[in-house]
Amino acid sequence: MLTIEKLDELGCDTSDGLKRCMDDREFYLSLVPGAFDKKRYEALEKKINEGDLKNAFEDAHALKGVLSNLAITPLFDVINRMTELLRAGEKVDYGPLIAEMWEVQKKFEINL
Amino acid sequence: MDTFFKDVFKFKRRVLVVDDEPVNRRMLEKILSPGYEVLLAGNGDEALNVIKREKKVLSVVLLDLLMPGTDGYEVLEIMQKDGELKKIPVIVLTSDTSAEVKSLKMGAADFIPKPYDVADVILARIEKTIQLFESIKIVNATELDPLTGLYNKEYFMEYARSYDRYYPDRKMDAAAVNINRFHALNEIYGRSFGDELLMMLGRAISDYAGRSDGIACRYDADGYFLYVPSGHDIPDELSKVIADHETDDMRNIHIRVRFGIYPDVDREYDVLRRFDCALLACNSIKGDYKERAAFYDSSMHEREAYSERLMADMEKGLADRQFMVYYQPKFDIQGDEPVLSSAEALVRWDHPALGMISPVQFIPVFEENGMIRRLDRYVWREAARQIAEWKKEFGFTIPVSVNVSRIDLMELSFIDEITGIMEEAGITAGEYLLEVTESAYTEDSDRIIDVVKKLRSLGLKIEMDDFGTGYSSLNMLSSLPIDVLKLDRGFIKNIHRSEKDLKMVELIMDIAEYLDLKVVAEGVENEEQYALLKKAGVHLIQGFYFSRPVPAPEMEKFIKERLLYADDRKA
Secondary structure (H helix, E strand, C coil), X not given: CCCHHHHHHCCCCHHHHHHCCCCCHHHHHHHHHHHHCHHHHHXXXXXXHCCCHHHHHHHHHHHHHHHXXXXXXXXXXXXXXXXXXXXXXXXCCCHHHHHHHHHHHHHHHCCC | CHHHHHHHCCXXXXXXXXXXXXXXXXXXXXXXXXXXXXXXXXXXXXXXXXXXXXXXXXXXXXXXXXXXXXXXXXXXXXXXXXXXXXXXXXXXEECCHHHHHHXXXXXCCEEEECCCCCHHHHHHHHHHHHHHHHHHHHHHHHHECCCXXXXXXXXXXXXXXXXXXXXXXXXXXXXEEEECCHHHHHHHHCHHHHHHHHHHHHHHHHHHHHHCCCEEEEEECCEEEXXXXXXXXXXXXXXXXXXXXXXXXXXXXXXXXXXEEECCCCCCCCHHHHHHHHHHHHXXXXXXXXXXXXXXXXXXXXXXXXXXXXXXXXXXXXXXXXXXXXXXXXXXXCCCCXXXXXXXXXXXXXXXXXXXXXXXXXXXXXXXXXXXXXXXXXXXXXXXXXXXXXXXXXXXXXXXXXXXXXXXXXXXXXXXXXXXXXXXXXXXXXXXXXXXXXXXXXXXXXXXXXXXXHHHXXXXXXXXXXECCCXXXXXXXXXXXXXXXXXXXXXXXXXXXXXXXHHHHHHHHHHHHHHCCEEEEECCCXXXXXXXXXXXXXCEEXXXXXXXXEEHHHHHHHHHHHHHXXXXXXX
């Protein structure tokens, strides 16, 4: 189970995330699993692989918003870089970024 | 204003959070719910439904911009195009600086960046936005007339002063615009129609003020002010704009608007005084339906003071019986000698300070403020009482005619009132005559004809007054329910000097004969006129030739003469 301590250990800035949740730890922790929903990352990967960069941008942008609000810093960093490339419509090789995304996502997911 | 907000900011405002991300929605809900009632929407369409449903009570919308389907930009655009939704402040939720600028340009009130600031910052921004919009609404509510959306008088005067400061050398006209007989229209057609009329005129005036680089306000019930640069023909130009805005119903009842213009205002006068002058000009043509516009001149102040005095004194005048009913006899001239036939009741005002006042002076004043209704009823009652009194004293009836206006006929209670007055006096319908002006039949004639038919079915005789001044067509005349035509004095005035006028009277006599109507000539002043009218076959004569209108005791002299005449005939 993800705890505040564990999240901090994994590089999150939970004190920042908690401020937006009126310092209600329970409430904050109830929101956290939503940020690691596997299906959303799968959908993002699929859109990138299909070359649907416009919709991939919307998915990445939405994830970025959630991750930044909850201060899930490591995953936010990856998704933020991806979002900016997608926003610009860059047709680059997203493979390494996707791999990095999954690597970080899994670190959290296994602790859910 | 701060104190105001301290008081009214106590209750929980309603806030809508629109975000497709459940985490973001819940987070904002958590932050806002202690101080606000929070509504949530997960997409643009859902948000628009809530906004439309809650528009009267929604204090702010927190709107995410990037959402699948209808996105935040579209929601913002739809809201900005809607006059009501536009008044609800929108705070956009965004992580992009470029989106912040774009949304502010599109009408957003503020933005909250993502990731969200600490809760206190968010709450402070929301509170500030709500305060700002509520204070704008309060200012708007106090400066605008709620019915027409025009400025109210106080703000208008302030804006006029500002206008002068910006354009100190510009020549300006002050104009007052009024609806003729608005109170009567309100009574006849109902208040909602009256409101529609005021709104229509408000739109037309606002439209015209915009086109002519001027400003406008509604200063009282049916009165508007305009302040526009000189060089416009306001009555003509504004009448055309009004015609474009009128509904068919308004067109059918011939709404008339009158204008008072104070051209090239004197800048030495305060704006209030300038509009007083325009209003004076406007009031100077109250009741004069031939004049659409009047221009201010300094003598108007004296006349206005006189009218004000008459209005102020009317109440006491009625209570003290200063209003006297005079009677002008009508003589039947069909026989060898003229014989008293009936009389017309006419009102005079014996004012304790101003002396005897002619109805020409006070009736238009009373017509405008609605007091005429009470005066009319006073005269009707007095005339009915007099008929009964003479009948009792002399043993026979001298019918008396009273004047009724178009407005009287349109009142639902009119027939009951007339029958009530006759019953109260103890006279029959055949002893009481009603004079209705020809012009009364020209507007909403079906309704008037219907009422007049009912009156005739009760036995009342109807005289058409001022015949020849209105617009009755021959065709219309044949279908009007009347018994007597009263030729307007205009026909009689030159009958002894003008062949054409005489021919006209003869022509009317032919028509009257064909329609089986009696004809009364009024305004007969001399022997020549009398002789010509008798020869033309006119049935009855009324005018100074026989007698001016006289008080009841003097009228009795004519009644006694008729008694003597009858006795002679018997002998």
